[in-house]
Amino acid sequence: MEINKIINWIGNGKKIPATEKFDYKEKSSNKGMLRRWEPFEDTLSAAIMSGLEIIPINKSTNILYIGKIDKEKQFNYLDLIENKQKNFIFDKEYKNMNSEIENFQYIDNLEEIKGKLFSVIYVNDDTISIKNIINILDEFLDEFGYLIIVLSRSSEKEFNDSFKKLSESLHVIQEINIENYFSNKSLIIFSNKKIISEFN
């Protein structure tokens, strides 16, 4: 399989992430075009710049995104899944809003997607409690899926409590401090796959 070519945009004296435009690829069989993926504006791009090793998003991924995400960033994610899957954005403030992008649908109530399973749940919303997040994972995360979560480190105690609670039911894949781009934030990838510890 082809290796992701995410880090390949040189701009402002630094290499930053970019994704290969899926809409361009669909229209032309020629060489792909890149879409800049600004690390100061997207937490996953910031994590890539900060040393993220794996990205669990590919053509077969469907995403439940919890939080705010603008249109430009939606396109970055669509580039990764090559517009093949239906994805949802759960954002309570965007009531009745229609996404301009067909494969990203806004919802303001999780009942609307009851019964669906997602291979990636991306939580980028400080206002949701860890208890609620765990309930969402129980209901919507595929058994081999991944949780990508952005946690605030403004309170070290709260961060530790959240990290501990999530680690009890999920397996940490990588923790990335993204404070060079988002003040006091860390991004953590958890796997839902059960791994039996050899050491504990």
Place this chain on the structure above:
Amino acid sequence: MGIKGSARNFLLKNKQINPYRFSWDSTFRYLTNSIRFLPHFLIIGTSKAGKYSVLSYLNQHHEISAGFKDHAGVHYFDGSFEINSISWYRSHFPTKISKFKIVGEAPGTYLTNPSAPIRIKKVLPNVKLINFFRNPVNRAYSAYNHAVRYGWEHSSFENAIEAEIERMNLLKDNSDMKINNENSVNYLQFSYLRHGLYANNLENWFDEFEEKQFRHYSTEELDENYNEIMNSLFTFFGIKNIELTKVKRKNVGVEKVLHEPMKEKIREFLIDFYKPHNEKLFRMIKKEFQWE
């Protein structure tokens, strides 16, 4: 986002016009780069292996300019090679009219970066390359504690090692998950285990450079034989030997451990894990370290 945040983002995104980046010192250094040395030696490996003690010894010799505590290395070959010029790199070193005869830098991270040997070969084909290896079991735990101290890591050591093994397995089985990022942190901050695979990392270097360009030591032997080791380096550099004053180990992370001592079960795992790699290293460098 407020005005302050917007201004910060603007300045961070537009570094070329960011007034806070301007410095008379770096401008002067850049303008005078043509009369400056390029390094005669590089301490390429490894991190968490007593680099600052080595620098303290090197800097006792009045003819040597090596890095120092807050500026051990330029990280040109594993950081900004594609962005900055050789003139920029050269601007970090003393002028040829200074008292120094031998200059070098000690990032201690070049060893693990797969692109570094090729880049260094292009710029510094005759450079002397030095490694200080530390028992990889202790190095891994030291690197982990370093990450905990800086707030980068919140897992236990055992879970952090398991997470790294899981990432290694995922990358092996799912190449489409790999991010093609040569940023040095990938080879440093998140590689407690992989950073200690010294032989694998060294193979890339042996493909590019002649054996006579290397010197390999262990951190453990430096503690006991600092005079002998450092003077062997001075001989390697072609400068006179001196009597050195013992320095207290610098930056000893183990004294600032936040977590409990390493569990016996994981120590045993790591010893077994590294055994074949250490044996390979000893064969490659024709030297054996007493790592138990």
